[in-house]
Amino acid sequence: MVTETKFSPKTEHRYQIAHLLRRAGFGSSSDELDYYDSIGYEKTVEELLTPVNITRMPDSLITRYHTETSATMGPYGGPTEWIYRMVSTNAPLSEKIALFWHTIFATSVTKLSGAIPMRRQISMFRDKGLGSFSDLLISLSKDPAMIYWLDNWTNHKDEINENYGRELLELFSMGVGNYSEEDVKECARSFTGWTVVNGDYIDAQASKCSFQPYGRYAWQFQYLPEDHDDGEKEFLGEKGNFTGEDIVQIICKQDATATFISRHICNFFLADEVPVTQWPYEAPNNPKLIEKLKKVYFETNYNIKEMLRVLFLSEEFKDRSNFYKKVKSPSELVISVMRLTDKFGNGPRLDARNVFLAMVNMGQHIYNPPTVEGWHGGLEWSDTGTLVERINFCSEQFGDTESPGVKKMVDTLVSRYRETPSDFIDSCMEILGSIEIGEETKKTLISFAKEHKSEESLTPTDYVKTMLQLITTTREYQLC
Structure with a gap:
């Protein structure tokens, strides 16, 4: 006799924690959610911000299956290694924050002679x-990549x-309209002498290297005082013999x-905005919350962790009006699915690069943003082509x-096969991490369930599998 598995009761508190785990990580399983629900929302925030005893799949194991990741040579090594980290880590915010900065400080491996510098940048x-x-x-300013x-x-x-001085001001820190062309020039002067060891030789090699495992370099930062402009500069209203460090402080x-x-x-963490290029002309969605975060920024010496703590604990973040207000990026969708399916639970797989390629086909090639602006995100993640890729990926993974x-x-849901269609769909959404769907979507799923249960056209196992596939290919599952 099959024993019915009992789920924790659905409470608003539990839904808030599920929302937090989708934004600060890559979602959660029902078991993970049970744990975080037991310790409470505030302690969950602290565990995410300050993880201890971090575990993940070891690099030594990954390289046995994927030799290209040992030196991250070729087009697959670096991204595949990062995917394994994101899927297997018990400290998801560490990887999510790396994605956050990779999106802003968009650097592409295509210009480099290998992925080692990119891997080190992501680690930074x-x-x-x-x-x-x-x-x-x-x-970042000393980062060789x-x-x-x-x-x-x-x-x-x-x-x-x-080039760097302009993007530092425009895309990395201040935004268009908050500096002058003279500031760009003075910023660039301050970063003269900040270079890489043997840059000319590396450039020559990069121009002729193929994706074969030869001629790759572990680049290093080098400061050449004889090449630094140590004259007086005027930057954002201040005068002095500024260095790069001085510019950053200003x-x-x-x-x-x-x-x-x-x-x-x-x-990134609350709700999709218009693309960054429109920010000078469009007001933010949450101006009061931005003012609150700015206050923390200045009070804590520009500390990002403290800003996130205030965000995650804010009433705005926990308010239902901000649930499912973000389109999952391809990396968020793929990693959340792979963590739930636990496909790498028994170790690395030789077909892991297919997971990376699925992400690329959805429109996000990690290690290779389309431009220095990064990815625009939001609704731009989803068009007729990429939506098909998303649906096919979810269906394939949850069908395995x-x-x-x-x-x-x-196995867990088969024990609930005799539930009413509505209750069974609720059980499926709970096991997928206490996700939610709209009324119209649920009506469609109920209609499917009634039809197939009355005709007994599917075995209990196939019925469960099909329902998981249908739920994870809905519009709502594309949101977080």
């Missing part, structure tokens, strides 16, 4: 991404290159910077009952 985002924004900007990507290695005291104390970063946080997570869900 994990290490610095929840700390002081000023520390993060200094680390960024230096090469935005040409600061060709920024010399006698021949400045404004940038970080600007009100425009606090506004820009606060709006980015709301855009050999995946440990799918098998566990099916």
